[in-house]
Amino acid sequence: MKRRSFNATLLAGLGAPALIGLSGQARAAGKPTAIRIGFPGAGTGGRPLPTSGYPANAVFRSEIEQEFASEGIKVEWKYFVGAGPALNESFANGLLDFAFGHGDLPLLVGRSTGLKHKVLMSAGRGSDVYFVSPANSPAKTIADLKGKTLSVQKGTATQLQLYRVLAKYGFNDPEKEFRIISQIRDDQVASLSTGDIAGALLSPFGLEARGVAKRVAEIFDDPDISAPSTVWVGEAFEQQYPDIVQRVVTRLVKVAHWSTQEANRETQYQLWTRSGVNTYIDNKKSWDRVKDLRTRLNPLLDDYYVAAIKKSIDEAKKYRLIRREVSLDGWIERKYLNKALADLKLENYWPTQDASGKFTRT
Amino acid sequence: MSDTPKVNKAPFDWRGLVLPVAFIVIWYAVTALHLVNTKLIVPPGGVLTTAWAELANGSFYLGIALSLWRDLAGFTLGALAGVAVGTLIGASRLADKLIGPTFHTARQISLFAWLPLLSALVGTGDLSKIIFIAFSAFYPVVLGTLDGVRSTTKAHAEVAQVYGFTRTQLLFKLILPSASPQILSGLRLGLIYAWLATIGAEYLLVNDGQGIGNIVFKGRMAFNIELIIFGLLAIGLVGNAFNRLAELAERRLLRWRAPAR
Amino acid sequence: MSASTDDLHVFPRTVERPIAPVWHRHARDAVQQGLIAALTIVLGLILPAALFALWWTAAERHWIAEQILPPPAFVWDSIKYVLETGELLDHIKFSASRVAWSLLIGGSAGLILGFGMALSRSFKAYVFPTFDVLAQLPVLGWIPLLIIFVGIEEPLKITAVSIAVVVPVALSTLHGIANIPQSLLEVGRVYQFDAFQVIHRIVLPAAAPSLFTGLRQGVMQAWLSVIFVELLSSSEGLGFLMAYSRSLGQIDMVIVAMLAIGVVGILIELTLRLIESRLQGWRRSAF
Numbered sequence: 001m002k003r004r005s006f007n008a009t010l011l012a013g014l015g016a017p018a019l020i021g022l023s024g025q026a027r028a029a030g031k032p033t034a035i036r037i038g039f040p041g042a043g044t045g046g047r048p049l050p051t052s053g054y055p056a057n058a059v060f061r062s063e064i065e066q067e068f069a070s071e072g073i074k075v076e077w078k079y080f081v082g083a084g085p086a087l088n089e090s091f092a093n094g095l096l097d098f099a100f101g102h103g104d105l106p107l108l109v110g111r112s113t114g115l116k117h118k119v120l121m122s123a124g125r126g127s128d129v130y131f132v133s134p135a136n137s138p139a140k141t142i143a144d145l146k147g148k149t150l151s152v153q154k155g156t157a158t159q160l161q162l163y164r165v166l167a168k169y170g171f172n173d174p175e176k177e178f179r180i181i182s183q184i185r186d187d188q189v190a191s192l193s194t195g196d197i198a199g200a201l202l203s204p205f206g207l208e209a210r211g212v213a214k215r216v217a218e219i220f221d222d223p224d225i226s227a228p229s230t231v232w233v234g235e236a237f238e239q240q241y242p243d244i245v246q247r248v249v250t251r252l253v254k255v256a257h258w259s260t261q262e263a264n265r266e267t268q269y270q271l272w273t274r275s276g277v278n279t280y281i282d283n284k285k286s287w288d289r290v291k292d293l294r295t296r297l298n299p300l301l302d303d304y305y306v307a308a309i310k311k312s313i314d315e316a317k318k319y320r321l322i323r324r325e326v327s328l329d330g331w332i333e334r335k336y337l338n339k340a341l342a343d344l345k346l347e348n349y350w351p352t353q354d355a356s357g358k359f360t361r362t
Numbered sequence: 363m364s365d366t367p368k369v370n371k372a373p374f375d376w377r378g379l380v381l382p383v384a385f386i387v388i389w390y391a392v393t394a395l396h397l398v399n400t401k402l403i404v405p406p407g408g409v410l411t412t413a414w415a416e417l418a419n420g421s422f423y424l425g426i427a428l429s430l431w432r433d434l435a436g437f438t439l440g441a442l443a444g445v446a447v448g449t450l451i452g453a454s455r456l457a458d459k460l461i462g463p464t465f466h467t468a469r470q471i472s473l474f475a476w477l478p479l480l481s482a483l484v485g486t487g488d489l490s491k492i493i494f495i496a497f498s499a500f501y502p503v504v505l506g507t508l509d510g511v512r513s514t515t516k517a518h519a520e521v522a523q524v525y526g527f528t529r530t531q532l533l534f535k536l537i538l539p540s541a542s543p544q545i546l547s548g549l550r551l552g553l554i555y556a557w558l559a560t561i562g563a564e565y566l567l568v569n570d571g572q573g574i575g576n577i578v579f580k581g582r583m584a585f586n587i588e589l590i591i592f593g594l595l596a597i598g599l600v601g602n603a604f605n606r607l608a609e610l611a612e613r614r615l616l617r618w619r620a621p622a623r
Numbered sequence: 624m625s626a627s628t629d630d631l632h633v634f635p636r637t638v639e640r641p642i643a644p645v646w647h648r649h650a651r652d653a654v655q656q657g658l659i660a661a662l663t664i665v666l667g668l669i670l671p672a673a674l675f676a677l678w679w680t681a682a683e684r685h686w687i688a689e690q691i692l693p694p695p696a697f698v699w700d701s702i703k704y705v706l707e708t709g710e711l712l713d714h715i716k717f718s719a720s721r722v723a724w725s726l727l728i729g730g731s732a733g734l735i736l737g738f739g740m741a742l743s744r745s746f747k748a749y750v751f752p753t754f755d756v757l758a759q760l761p762v763l764g765w766i767p768l769l770i771i772f773v774g775i776e777e778p779l780k781i782t783a784v785s786i787a788v789v790v791p792v793a794l795s796t797l798h799g800i801a802n803i804p805q806s807l808l809e810v811g812r813v814y815q816f817d818a819f820q821v822i823h824r825i826v827l828p829a830a831a832p833s834l835f836t837g838l839r840q841g842v843m844q845a846w847l848s849v850i851f852v853e854l855l856s857s858s859e860g861l862g863f864l865m866a867y868s869r870s871l872g873q874i875d876m877v878i879v880a881m882l883a884i885g886v887v888g889i890l891i892e893l894t895l896r897l898i899e900s901r902l903q904g905w906r907r908s909a910f
Contacts, residue, residue, distance in 0.1 A: 092688040109872045156870075
């Protein structure tokens with residue numbers, strides 16, 4: 001009897017994850033009971049809130065909930081301290097339907113390990129990138145830090161960003177020319193304070209105010225350094241509920257449109273403090289330089305988006321972060337975005353960029 | 363004409379307090395005189411203030427309760443499985459040959475090495491923590507039970523044969539009671555490991571949940587050293603309390619055993 | 624009148640079984656032992672084989688996503704790859720060296736503490752209460768504080784793991800020495816041993832089993848803690864390999880690292896057992 005119960009427990013233990021995975025996908029045809037949307041990242045201390053961008057606005061303004069409230073479809077938001085990689089795992093376990101704002105590296109890694117999703121729109125592009133060092137560091141430029149210890153959350157888009165920044169300053173084999181360790185954002189701040197690391201890519205404003213760190217390099221909206229982030233949907237969900245997908249996309253485009261109105265700029269600065277990661281001043285300093293909000297809060301899947309993803313794939317291969325080929329075939333699904341833009345008469349609203357990032361239409 | 367001699371209670375040995383008191387005094391002096399970077403080595407007063415604030419805050423108790431709940435849930439699961447498997451392996455040569463090698467080999471894989479795979483499978487929520495805690499308690503309990511069951515002497519077994527015990531009676535009336543000291547010792551060790559695993563899991567499987575580990579995590583995030591120290595104290599005190607309780611329980615449960623070894 | 628045993632009428636000779644020549648008997652025993660050994664091995668392999676089959680089927684039938692539980696073939700490829708590039712060996716060296724250093728430092732500290740508390744009652748009175756309380760606090764708890772004071776590099780890992788080693792070593796040393804039977808010490812007094820001889824000839828041999836148990840537990844705790852520290856914060860070592868591989872969605876490497884950890888653990892266990900049996904043999908011959 002003991003043997004049977006033991007074996008039963010063993011089988012049950014192994015079966016549980018399978019059941020969890022299966023149950024997520026077995027839904028009544030027609031309408032799902034809930035839509036599960038993931039953000040790669042969480043607020044300070046794991047707070048379940050997104051940081052910034054137009055998908056975040058959708059959360060703060062309950063846009064998606066409103067869209068589906070009348071049909072009784074719940075919206076579940078999931079936030080991952082483990083960032084992009086953790087989001088991939090959750091999706092692999094069948095616990096997610098959409099991702100809002102997945103960074104390029106984890107997105108590619110996911111696809112290279114066989115995750116099946118479809119790219120719907122871009123979640124945003126461009127950003128101001130800051131390389132900070134401890135306040136009392138003697139370094140004046142990144143070149144001074146050669147051989148020192150840098151920190152980045154590996155597996156996230158920031159890792160590729162760091163490599164690009166270092167390459168810009170002439171370091172083409174960063175893992176050999178520096179010692180790069182992996183830490184989550186909050187630990188990086190702590191290590192900067194104690195001087196255990198010599199540099200990291202972090203928002204500098206709060207750190208400078210507290211006398212913890214100083215800027216050693218800053219780059220603003222450089223299309224080579226910052227890659228766009230992505231909104232995607234799981235293939236299974238898309239096949240089952242294409243109408244829901246369309247409504248989500250259309251709603252997001254509406255939110256994006258709202259976000260690009262100058263009148264709403266201040267409101268957003270406030271909304272984006274809720275995660276605790278950035279203060280109002282941080283947001284103001286980061287975004288006041290953006291004359292036209294449409295250049296960043298941009299959902300288009302234009303030439304630049306495609307070129308940037310291709311470039312990221314090449315970089316990921318070069319730095320041996322992915323082991324299998326990633327092809328773009330059948331991955332980018334434009335029809336939902338195009339329909340949304342047509343329905344909302346916003347086809348020419350956003351600026352487009354060509355493969356090198358140059359604006360072809362403003 | 364024998365006088366029962368008065369049992370003298372040993373006077374409280376004050377020497378044990380010397381080290382801790384000296385430590386606190388030095389700590390206080392060093393920070394008050396600003397001999398060190400007070401951002402890093404925070405004054406004891408600061409820890410007390412933070413402790414006070416935390417204790418007044420309801421979520422602290424919620425956090426402790428949650429950590430304890432996970433610990434006990436996991437421990438119970440692991441202990442039950444452990445006693446079951448231990449008895450099986452100890453009592454049956456066949457089971458020992460079948461399960462034993464796998465068990466002993468798996469035991470060599472350092473506990474936390476299972477965590478990444480487990481959290482990939484089950485996520486970072488309560489379920490994965492409880493499974494991990496159960497796992498950590500499982501091994502010591504199996505070993506203790508195994509030891510105890512195996513040392514059931516032949517003499518006992520013969521008595522059971524004479525009385526014509528059935529299999530179940532054999533198990534519950536003979537084997538388990540005779541193995542109880544070793545089982546209890548295994549359970550105590552399991553409890554220690556379970557608490558270790560609880561804290562470790564809370565550090566490694568981070569989410570926005572509550573728990574003692576989370577207090578320390580939040581302290582790390584905010585670089586609030588007072589909070590980190592307070593969290594450590596809380597962890598230590600709870601662990602201590604657990605151990606004492608377990609010791610008491612063990613002594614009571616084993617009271618029926620004659621003092622002869 | 625009694626008969627002589629040679630008298631066949633009184634004591635008929637029973638048919639005796641021919642006694643096999645000696646080497647026959649040895650061969651028969653050897654074959655028997657061999658069969659039993661083989662059977663034991665086969666029995667022991669049944670469960671692992673079943674689990675492996677379960678793993679294989681689960682991957683084949685996609686019961687669990689391959690990103691979470693990669694198929695055995697994939698893991699095998701990764702094992703080959705990582706052995707070729709020697710990457711695994713590097714990580715093993717890092718983790719192992721941390722354990723070795725911590726055993727040295729933590730072990731010595733533990734021995735000194737244990738000896739001190741056992742031999743000097745006043746030392747024990749001062750130190751033991753604090754030690755007892757601190758021993759209850761799991762090493763892991765210390766680590767966030769240590770990170771702040773000691774940084775995130777090697778010193779952190781070695782300090783943390785050493786702390787994990789000190790506790791079991793000190794406790795079992797204390798236990799072992801305190802439990803030396805008085806009679807042995809009296810013998811020493813009779814022979815008028817000086818302090819060195821007492822320690823060398825009486826205390827050490829008598830306490831050796833306890834010391835060894837402490838060492839064993841210390842090793843286990845060290846291994847446990849080193850993986851934990853490496854998972855939490857590191858840039859090399861087996862724990863780091865697991866965390867890093869996971870963040871790149873390479874769960875097969877996570878499994879490879881787990882297997883490596885298991886293998887190293889087994890090697891350590893076997894080494895300890897070898898040393899222990901040597902010690903036991905010596906002990907037996909001493910008596």
